[in-house]
Amino acid sequence: MNKIYNPEKDSWSTILSRPTQTVEDIEATVLEIFNEVKQKGDVAIEKYTNLFDGIELTNIQVSATEISEKGKTIDGSLKQAILLAKNNIEKFHKAQKTSKIEVETAVGVNCWQEKRPIQKVGIYIPGGTAPLFSTVLMLAIPAKLAGCSEIVLCSPPDKEGNINPAILYAAELCGVTKVYKVGGIQAIAGMTFSTETIPQVFKIFGPGNQFVTVAKQLATKYGVAIDMPAGPSELLIVADDTSNASFVASDLLSQAEHGSDSQVILVSTSKSLIDKVETEIEIQIEDLPRKAMAQKAIDNSKLIYVDNDAIALNLINQYGPEHFIICTENEDFYIDGIQNAGSIFIGNYTPESAGDYASGTNHTLPTNGYAKQYSGVNLDSFLKSMTFQKVTKTGIKNIGNAIEIMASAEGLQAHKNAVTLRLNSLKDE
Amino acid sequence: MNKIYNPEKDSWSTILSRPTQTVEDIEATVLEIFNEVKQKGDVAIEKYTNLFDGIELTNIQVSATEISEKGKTIDGSLKQAILLAKNNIEKFHKAQKTSKIEVETAVGVNCWQEKRPIQKVGIYIPGGTAPLFSTVLMLAIPAKLAGCSEIVLCSPPDKEGNINPAILYAAELCGVTKVYKVGGIQAIAGMTFSTETIPQVFKIFGPGNQFVTVAKQLATKYGVAIDMPAGPSELLIVADDTSNASFVASDLLSQAEHGSDSQVILVSTSKSLIDKVETEIEIQIEDLPRKAMAQKAIDNSKLIYVDNDAIALNLINQYGPEHFIICTENEDFYIDGIQNAGSIFIGNYTPESAGDYASGTNHTLPTNGYAKQYSGVNLDSFLKSMTFQKVTKTGIKNIGNAIEIMASAEGLQAHKNAVTLRLNSLKDE
Incomplete structure (x- = not known):
């Protein structure tokens, strides 16, 4: 342990520096797997599952029956603990729902903001020694509350080709719609491009090792959003x-x-x-x-x-x-x-x-x-806000001239015309 | 114009495809300028301002006096139009303020969510023929409402070394704290690393050409957030x-x-x-x-x-x-x-x-x-949500055992211990 007394302000950034992450050297690997999954789909998924997880799988999707039956096998006390946690997480995230915000900014100019669900989301749950079923709760509960229609979960299989039962139990409990035995870079690539089996999603959530982290970063280049950099x-x-x-x-x-x-x-x-x-x-x-x-x-x-x-x-x-x-x-x-x-x-x-x-x-x-600029995951992470406006004849009379002047000053004549035509049509009204 | 009748669903993605953006070939240029700004600060900023904007500037910061005096020179009718727009934008974004969300999820377990401002934000306003002062309104008004303490604006100088007066007028009106005559890649690099003159910011907003777009993407690799991909x-x-x-x-x-x-x-x-x-x-x-x-x-x-x-x-x-x-x-x-x-x-x-x-x-x-997964800029774009929790003795008695069971099932013994120690200390209470 390093005990430090009254450090000078100049030294704070050094004292508080985080371990450097060198991602450049793994970017090439990630890109290669992405390209292969994009081109070959399930064949590539199976190849890398075999290579990295040491298991040959003929069917990577976990059936509803398997989810339900394997999930049931966990201890009763663990089930109760998960239910208690679910209850609290649900309460707190449900309270985050915001209602439609509506403002008549000028007479006849009605603006409103509404949040609508991201339709398809992906949840990545790492495998390994610690089966992070708690992360399933943290991601699937708000996804379900937000109203996401497709909630896809990917997690690597163990050597016997299984996903930990506690993960399956939590997935079923929280409304995950599809579960796949796929991990690492190939899972992120699958949800980015879709394969014959894995659907494409619009946003990917969840923790992972540095390969998964770099894969999530790369996914953003192909139009997929991610929860946050890790x-x-x-x-x-x-x-x-x-x-x-x-x-x-x-x-x-x-x-x-x-x-x-x-x-x-x-x-x-x-x-x-x-x-x-x-x-x-x-x-x-x-x-x-x-x-x-x-x-x-x-x-x-x-x-x-x-x-x-x-x-x-x-x-x-x-x-x-x-x-x-x-x-x-x-x-x-x-x-x-x-x-x-x-x-x-x-x-x-x-x-x-x-x-x-x-x-x-x-x-x-x-x-x-x-934390200086990103929120932690919350209900809004699964929604996007959209704005609406409806301007009446009176409304365009009220703000039309200001728009004409501003559009003109920005050199955008067609923007001005769109207003002028409407104002002209209303001259006799 | 292409008229298309009853297109087959299979053809939609082709018909609706956006123009491909090839960014790979300019990434090298962007990276080079980033490295130079990181190492040489203002010297690099001045070099590239000279190279790309064709003007040699000794002082890139626009003084408060210059902002105020040049801003005053715009037409009275334009001022009125901008004021009308500001009023409406302010009303709509002010209505987006959310209050603290507080929930007692279990007896003695108090959780709340609060939004606090991103302290330092950067606004990029392109130069060129159309001076986008309207974008100053769209970004600085919510930044100010959110309570950001530093609102930095960068915009390229024209051949005479000036920024358009309408941009300066809007900047002063909306509470921009600092204005710099810097554009393009070098502006984004300056706000990412800071230079002797330009401060570092935590999030960069605003439109730009493909160089600015790629520069903003690169900025995210250095820990800066951006409004959205463009x-x-x-x-x-x-x-x-x-x-x-x-x-x-x-x-x-x-x-x-x-x-x-x-x-x-x-x-x-x-x-x-x-x-x-x-x-x-x-x-x-x-x-x-x-x-x-x-x-x-x-x-x-x-x-x-x-x-x-x-x-x-x-x-x-x-x-x-x-x-x-x-x-x-x-x-x-x-x-x-x-x-x-x-x-x-x-x-x-x-x-x-x-x-x-x-x-x-x-x-x-x-x-x-x-739009499938990102919100447009809104008040929340300038805030981050933080969560708080305060658990009382009663609270930890209520949820402690569930935490112990879950931590144990995830193989995280020290997580369990942190609860066990507390529960043990309360045995006689």
Whole structure:
């Protein structure tokens, strides 16, 4: 752990720098697979599934029966936990529905804004040791609430050609319409171009390794939108002596276990808290099954002491953490002042895990400083806003001349004509 | 003009295909300028301003005095027109403000969503023959309403080293904080990396030629967000015999005058209307100053007859037009059924020009079929949504066990521990 005391402002960007991601070297691989999927469809999908996942599949679509039957096999207690989480996530995202906004901006000029669903969306769920069924909840629930008519889920098969039952259970529960046993670059390519089996979607959501990340970036060049650019997960905690060092340490470790490139930062105005947290981390890390991974992230972690809250807030806003935990007496100072963060956890009894699974907020959040300009996934991520206007005869009389003058000043005569013709037709009315 | 009768569904994507944009060949140029601006700052900015705009500038920032004084020189009638437009745009975008959304998802689990401004935004305004001061209104007004603290405007200087006074007038009126005489790739690069003079921004908005478009795409690789991917402007009109052929022709021409690659499409269930519109276009185009440009777009335009409204709607949703005008008796059929369009104009007295300038809706809209998944610029484009959660002791008792079970099932022991420690501490409470 790196303890840093009162760093100079000039050094903040260095201290807070994220691990560099080198994507250039994998872009060529991604492009090659994209081209092959575009040209050969399912044949290419099968080839790469065999190559990367080590399994030969004749049918990559999971049938409704298989989804339902395999989903049923998970533990009853896990089902109950998923139902509780679903309930909270649904409540919070349902509350985000906005109604039609209608304004008569001038007499006879009616403008309104409506949000309509993105018709086809894709959800990518990584495979591997941790089956991220929680991400299915976080993406499929708002997609369903938004009214997306096609919700496609892709996830890589294991060596036996299966998708984890908890993923299937969550998919069925949350209204996913189609599930495919396809992972990695080939899954993203499939949803970008469509194949004989996989449908094309308009927007792709979900986490993934660096290959998936680069594939999602490339997909945007072919007219597909993505939820947001991705980077390693990160947590910044601001804590003072009113916090519980053991809790703080457990939260830092829950971030650290995500991977060796996870970002773990503690900012405090208390030197003694920093020391206590350090000790607690050393104790707690011993029992973790993912200790090796967590240790690397902890080795790179920063414990930063600053003299006062104003400096701390400034530094935190410059960093723009994905997850931000506030465990300080004056929590309102940070709640009011935070400008750049994905999701914020307040008080000693709000671990990051709460938001990862069950509080109801979304866990798909901007990393890599993108909290400065990107929202985390929310209901609106599955909608697009459209504007409507209806101008009456009175309306065009009211604003027509202004349009003529402005169009003329911009040198756009045909734009002016479209108004002039209408105004002329109304001269006698 | 290409008249097409009852096209087979298989042929729609060919008929409705947009002009291909070849960006690969200019990516190298863009990357080179980006690297030079990153390394040499203002020196590179000045070099390329000299090269592309043919003017040597010692000071690229426009002073507050210059903005104010030059802005004053525009015609009084233009000022009035701009004020009218500003008023309408402001009303419509102010109505888009959403309030904090707060939900107690379970007892003791409080979640809320708040939108906070993107602190620093950049607005790019192209130069050339048409000084797009209207775009200043469309971008700076919502930026100011959102509460962005830094609103930077870049626009290329003319041969005398000036920016059009109408642009300066609009910039001052709408709360732009800094104006720079910098255009093209170098402007986007400057706002991406910052130079001695130009500040870095978190999100860049605004139209531009293909160099600017590619530069904005490249900016996203360096952590800057952009409003949306861009393509040539486009208009699709659906009209029947209740429409006015002369008005319809004038709207198609106002789109056509944007450039030879503009997309102009009429869909109708009336063959006679199609013929009338064709004749009207031939008459009206004769008097246009931008006739040559408009003619090329008209030559590529499509006048499509279909047998009924259901087919028409289906075809329109597949295309996803940026601008969509509805001039039919059963307008509600199209209003209710349109899934994919940027901005919609309804009735015979609502020309596209109305939305381009003064109805109040935004004119920065998704082209190239992106209406399927992207919103046009709106108030939210200048905000990001952040989520907050505060869990009480009771709250963690209510959801803690579900989190433990889910974290455990995902193999994330440290996530579970963070909850277990808290639950254990509360055993006696």
